[in-house]
Amino acid sequence: MRLTRRRLIAAMGAGAASAQTPRPLDLSQFEPRSTLHVKETAVPRARFPVIDFHTHLSWGDPKGEKADIILPPAQLLTVMDRRNVKIMVNLTGGYGRGLDECVAALAKPHPDRFIVFTMPWFTRVSEGGYARFQGGEIERAHRAGARGLKVLKSLGLVVRDKGKLVAVDDRRFDPMWEACGALKMPVAIHTSDPEAFFTPIDRFNERFEELNAHPDWSFHGKDYPSDRELQEARFRVLARHPKTTFVVLHMGTAENLGYIAAAMDRYPNMHVEFGARIGELGRQPRASRQFLERYQDRVLFGTDAVPKGDEYPQQVFGDKLYEIYWRFLETADEYFDYAPARVPPQGRWKIYGLGLPDGVLRKIYWSNAARLLGLPS
Numbered sequence: 537m538r539l540t541r542r543r544l545i546a547a548m549g550a551g552a553a554s555a556q557t558p559r560p561l562d563l564s565q566f567e568p569r570s571t572l573h574v575k576e577t578a579v580p581r582a583r584f585p586v587i588d589f590h591t592h593l594s595w596g597d598p599k600g601e602k603a604d605i606i607l608p609p610a611q612l613l614t615v616m617d618r619r620n621v622k623i624m625v626n627l628t629g630g631y632g633r634g635l636d637e638c639v640a641a642l643a644k645p646h647p648d649r650f651i652v653f654t655m656p657w658f659t660r661v662s663e664g665g666y667a668r669f670q671g672g673e674i675e676r677a678h679r680a681g682a683r684g685l686k687v688l689k690s691l692g693l694v695v696r697d698k699g700k701l702v703a704v705d706d707r708r709f710d711p712m713w714e715a716c717g718a719l720k721m722p723v724a725i726h727t728s729d730p731e732a733f734f735t736p737i738d739r740f741n742e743r744f745e746e747l748n749a750h751p752d753w754s755f756h757g758k759d760y761p762s763d764r765e766l767q768e769a770r771f772r773v774l775a776r777h778p779k780t781t782f783v784v785l786h787m788g789t790a791e792n793l794g795y796i797a798a799a800m801d802r803y804p805n806m807h808v809e810f811g812a813r814i815g816e817l818g819r820q821p822r823a824s825r826q827f828l829e830r831y832q833d834r835v836l837f838g839t840d841a842v843p844k845g846d847e848y849p850q851q852v853f854g855d856k857l858y859e860i861y862w863r864f865l866e867t868a869d870e871y872f873d874y875a876p877a878r879v880p881p882q883g884r885w886k887i888y889g890l891g892l893p894d895g896v897l898r899k900i901y902w903s904n905a906a907r908l909l910g911l912p913s
Contacts, residue, residue: 593642683910716780743883778804812851
């Protein structure tokens with residue numbers, strides 16, 4: 537019999553316990569506790585004032601008739617004041633009467649604290665004359681108080697015309713992009729999703745738990761474009777409309793910073809925002825810090841925060857969410873959670889702090905977004 541190290545120790549009477557029989561464990565019950573002893577820095581308040589460029593404080597109804605304000609402004613302001621968040625940008629302000637309601641509820645009573653964006657009227661895309669209509673709607677939304685345009689990932693993945701998916705670079709949206717440029721309304725555009733959402737939900741998928749729990753989030757198969765096809769369609773839009781400012785949400789693809797860096801070099805009208813992607817950025821801290829420092833004038837702070845959004849732990853608006861973001865950006869702490877959740881919601885990994893210099897923090901927290909929104913920098 538081969539004498540292994542374990543058998544040798546046991547034979548020497550070194551206190552080895554009897555071998556335990558391996559037991560099956562459902563992955564959903566696995567909650568490992570790290571044995572690393574690392575520095576833990578509490579950062580309850582951002583070092584500098586912050587504009588959260590990516591939040592969802594309301595949902596509009598598809599017909600544009602009304603707005604669903606998730607939390608009263610007073611409850612939002614309590615958390616904002618504690619965490620040094622001076623302004624929140626509500627990207628999902630809707631359109632039609634719903635947009636009017638949202639502006640009346642948030643921006644008009646608190647013009648120095650809340651900014652509202654409008655959205656495309658996708659439910660009318662099949663109508664004749666849609667291109668002209670949508671371009672005109674941007675002008676109407678601007679007069680109503682909208683400060684920018686939010687484009688959901690549904691463009692390219694959900695919106696259909698006669699059963700066929702409508703492409704991100706469909707020419708019917710050209711008047712919309714041009715109107716935003718003419719009115720100096722930044723376009724916050726979410727295109728595609730994490731790369732894992734485009735691969736099979738199997739044992740090789742690092743986000744298996746997330747997708748297994750939400751299989752409808754998968755865009756693998758059927759007639760869905762690939763992640764790269766979606767990304768390239770968006771970049772064709774940026775190229776066609778150089779006078780329009782685009783903020784590519786979620787870093788575009790946070791798993792491939794080299795690809796996004798090349799796009800930043802190619803398109804001077806492109807900015808990025810990292811809401812709900814510190815889980816990806818924080819596990820590649822050296823590359824992420826290098827990227828943020830290199831493009832420090834074109835990166836915006838965002839969280840993708842959703843009040844009462846318990847289905848998305850990495851996005852639930854509140855004190856804990858902001859504390860994690862401050863820790864990620866301001867400290868050099870190692871191996872900590874990217875979301876206030878019992879189990880990591882996006883993938884089973886931890887993140888590392890970037891410890892950004894003050895000059896970079898000031899730009900990401902405030903100056904870059906202020907410039908695009910026409911606010912004092």
